[in-house]
Amino acid sequence: MNFPIAFVIGFSIASIPGPTIILIATETIKGGARAGLAAMMAPVLIDAAVMVPLGWFLQEFVSSELAKTLGLAGGCFLAWLGFQSIRAVKTSSDPGTAAVKVVQGRPSGSSFAKAAITHFTSPYPYLYWSTVGGSYIRQALARGGFWEAAVFPLGFWLGAVTFTTAMIYLLARGRRRLSPRAQPAIHILSGTLLIAAALALVYRVWHDWA
Numbered sequence: 418m419n420f421p422i423a424f425v426i427g428f429s430i431a432s433i434p435g436p437t438i439i440l441i442a443t444e445t446i447k448g449g450a451r452a453g454l455a456a457m458m459a460p461v462l463i464d465a466a467v468m469v470p471l472g473w474f475l476q477e478f479v480s481s482e483l484a485k486t487l488g489l490a491g492g493c494f495l496a497w498l499g500f501q502s503i504r505a506v507k508t509s510s511d512p513g514t515a516a517v518k519v520v521q522g523r524p525s526g527s528s529f530a531k532a533a534i535t536h537f538t539s540p541y542p543y544l545y546w547s548t549v550g551g552s553y554i555r556q557a558l559a560r561g562g563f564w565e566a567a568v569f570p571l572g573f574w575l576g577a578v579t580f581t582t583a584m585i586y587l588l589a590r591g592r593r594r595l596s597p598r599a600q601p602a603i604h605i606l607s608g609t610l611l612i613a614a615a616l617a618l619v620y621r622v623w624h625d626w627a
Contacts (some may be wrong), residue, residue, distance in 0.1 A: 419557055419565070420572040426495065426614050427576025429607035433502045440535050441581060445588040453527040453585035459532035460542070461574050468542050470572050472551030475512070485623075491548025492619035495525075497620040499611030543555040 431438060437460055445453030476488075536542055550570065557566040 419569045422614060422617065423553070423569045423572030423577035425610045427573035427578075427610045428539075428580045429576075429614075430498060430545075431577040432582040432604065432607045433498060434505060435541065437532060437575050438581065438584070442584065442588055444531065445585050447488065448528060450489060450585055450589040453589065456528040456532035457578065457581045457585065459529050460536045461578065462535050463533060464542060464546065464570065464574070468546040468575060469550065469554070470550075471543070471545030473554050473566075475498055475547045476551035476555040477558075488548065488552035489619060489623070491545070491550075491552050492615045494544055494548055495611050495615035499608040502604050502608035502611060505604045534579075586614050 441453050443455045444456045550573065553569040554566045557569055
C-alpha cells in the first residue's frame with residue numbers, strides 16, 4: 418500500500434505552486450524542456466542524498482513519543498498542503514509570470530544548480546521528510562526491511578516527476594497554464610487526495626503507538 422499512497426502524495430505536492438516548481442517552470446520557459454528536466458532532477462537527488470537519510474535518522478533515533486509527535490505533525494502538514502491546494506483555485510496566478518518574478522536578480526547559472534539551491538533553502542523538504550516521509554520509512558523498515566522502506570520514496574519521486582514532466586511538456590509547447598476548466602479541478606483533486614493521505618498517516622501512526 419505504500420507505493421500508491423506515496424505516488425499520490427508526490428503527485429499532489431508537486432502540483433502546488435511553490436519555490437521549486439516555480440523555478441522549474443521558469444527554467445523551462447527560458448531554456449526549453451532540457452533546462453526544465455535538469456532543474457527537476459535536483460530535488461530528487463538532494464532528497465535521496467540528504468533528506469531521506471535525515472528523516473530516517475530523526476525517526477529512528479529519537480524517543481518513541483517524539484517519533485509519534487513527528488508522525489502526527491506530518492499528518493497536519495499534509496492536511497495543510499491539501500487546504501493550500503484547494504485555496505489555490507481562487508488565488509493562483511499565471512505560473513510563468515510568478516516564476517519570472519521569483520528568479521529576477523539571481524545570478525546566472527545552470528538550471529540544476531539553481532534548483533538545488535532553491536530546494537536546499539526551502540523549509541518544506543526538511544519538514545516533509547522528517548515527518549511524513551520519515552514516518553512511512555520507519556514503519557516500512559520495521560515491517561519488511563530496506564527494500565520495503567525504499568518503496569515509499571521511490572513512489573513519492575515517481576509521482577512528483579510525473580506531474581512535473583507533464584508541466585514541462587506543456588510549458589515547452591508554449592502553454593504557460595492549463596485550461597481554465599482543468600486547473601481548478603486538478604487543485605481540488607490534489608487537495609482532496611492530500612487530506613485523505615493526512616488522515617491515513619495519522620491513523621497509522623496512532624495505531625502503531627496505541
